[in-house]
Amino acid sequence: MPAQVRSKRHPHDDAPDTAESFRTLVLLAPGPQHDIVRDQIVVAWLPMADRLAGRFRNRGENTEDLRQVAAIGLIKAVDRYDPDRGKAFESYAVPTITGEIKRHFRDHTWAMHVPRRVQELRNRVRSALRDLSQTAPDHRPTRSEIAARAGLSEEDTQDGLEALESYAALSLDAELPGGESGYSLGDTLGTADPALDTVIDREAVKPGIKQLSERDKVILYQRFFGNMTQAAIAEELGISQMHVSRLISLSCERLRDQVMREAA
Incomplete structure (x- = not known):
């Protein structure tokens, strides 16, 4: 019989006690019984994966897509977890799932290829801008203020600011702000001489x-x-x-x- 998921005794409500299931999974050879226990563990931990995916909402990516990416990270964590190392599954799964979601943003959601270093600069600059806007909402932060808050040089800060505009592409059919009605970005482009x-x-x-x-x-x-x-x-x-x-x-x-x- 497959190992049963026991009652919860973890800090989070979405963190079930699957220690016994993992010990059973390790002893099972590849086959139908192994897959049943593995699926039980994955289903039990899906609420936690959904919670982690929810941390990344409102970042321009579909919520359902993020949940699927988190589920993939959860499956990887289940397959790679070794209970004999004495580490709780939750402490292993959380960074695995979070890393999978971050890789998804890095590799699939940018409109153009941006080096990983610049992506990280963008994230630090964005966090600094958010913090500065909360402390002084009516003040537009200068580059030096952003650099000081983010702990970056002004040159790296400039790279991060420029990367803020590189995440999503603007359609050539999009109307320009402040322009005439129907005047799009494509209308500003020159033609071949x-x-x-x-x-x-x-x-x-x-x-x-x-x-x-x-x-x-x-x-x-x-x-x-x-x-x-x-x-x-x-x-x-x-x-x-x-x-x-x-x-x-x-x-x-x-x-x-x-x-x-x-x-x-």
């Missing part, structure tokens, strides 16, 4: 342009940079429009051939 597409082409033809005659350079400049018509160029140079058209075609062909040769 179409002229960037021609940068490579311009750089590629520069050597060839240097080899053209001065007249051909002037004609190309007036046509493509001065936006002059062929008729206007012909009148200024005293030649026919047909000649201007032919010179432009020849110059463009020479430049194209040179670029293709260099690219080959």
Whole structure:
């Protein structure tokens, strides 16, 4: 028969006496009977896991998700606990479950990757801000005041303050505070400059342009940079429009051939 969970005799109401169950579990070989006793122990301690998960509520994570993470930590604690070491299960399980929840926050709830050191700085800065707001609610703490309260340098304090804004990402569709109705963060972002597409082409033809005659350079400049018509160029140079058209075609062909040769 599976070992029964005895009446409570621990400081917390959610800490049952499972010492006998653990001693039985150690003696059982892997199999159905072992799993039954293990499940009984886990179910008995779930209220404590839920209580520990409740300490982390209101931190932007779903409560049910936190309870599941705490349950995973509890299962790990049950599987790793050795009653022969003389340590009470509760004193072993609490840091195991709490550590599992903290790892969940560290690894899964940040919008971007932040080094663990910076995450710890953020937590210390946040605690200092909370303490300072309670002692002087109408005063906005300075960086030096936060550093003194947290026991950090001002440089580390600045890293922690910046990390406060890195926990959750702001949607590009979110409206900006103080802006016009419907004006979102995405509206402030720039767009690609179409002229960037021609940068490579311009750089590629520069050597060839240097080899053209001065007249051909002037004609190309007036046509493509001065936006002059062929008729206007012909009148200024005293030649026919047909000649201007032919010179432009020849110059463009020479430049194209040179670029293709260099690219080959």
